[in-house]
Amino acid sequence: MSYYILDENKNTRKVSDEEFLEWNSRNTEARRIALDELGGMTISTVFLGLDYSWDGSGVVFETMVFAKGSPLDQYQERYTTHEEALAGHAKAVSMVREERKA
Numbered sequence: 551m552s553y554y555i556l557d558e559n560k561n562t563r564k565v566s567d568e569e570f571l572e573w574n575s576r577n578t579e580a581r582r583i584a585l586d587e588l589g590g591m592t593i594s595t596v597f598l599g600l601d602y603s604w605d606g607s608g609v610v611f612e613t614m615v616f617a618k619g620s621p622l623d624q625y626q627e628r629y630t631t632h633e634e635a636l637a638g639h640a641k642a643v644s645m646v647r648e649e650r651k652a
Contacts, residue, residue, distance in 0.1 A: 552608070555570060555577075555599065564608070582594075584639040598628075611632065612627070
């Protein structure tokens with residue numbers, strides 16, 4: 551498994567497991583990329599730090615929707631860059647807003 555940390559510019563850098571554990575214990579706030587709550591639905595985007603890809607491409611960010619009783623509950627997307635994660639978060643927020651209108 552590959553481990554990553556975020557630098558001061560939100561770029562990812564591959565590191566050893568020891569380096570990841572040290573960074574992870576000191577940077578709990580840096581792991582939260584975005585969080586929105588809309589009418590009982592939560593949209594959360596986080597830095598995972600572990601590569602969840604099958605090909606080693608560095609899929610280390612994740613957006614999830616928590617919306618009990620909604621078709622969007624447990625919606626999930628993963629990304630390789632901070633910019634993709636922010637765009638994906640905005641997309642999930644839009645999806646939740648549309649769901650709430652229906």
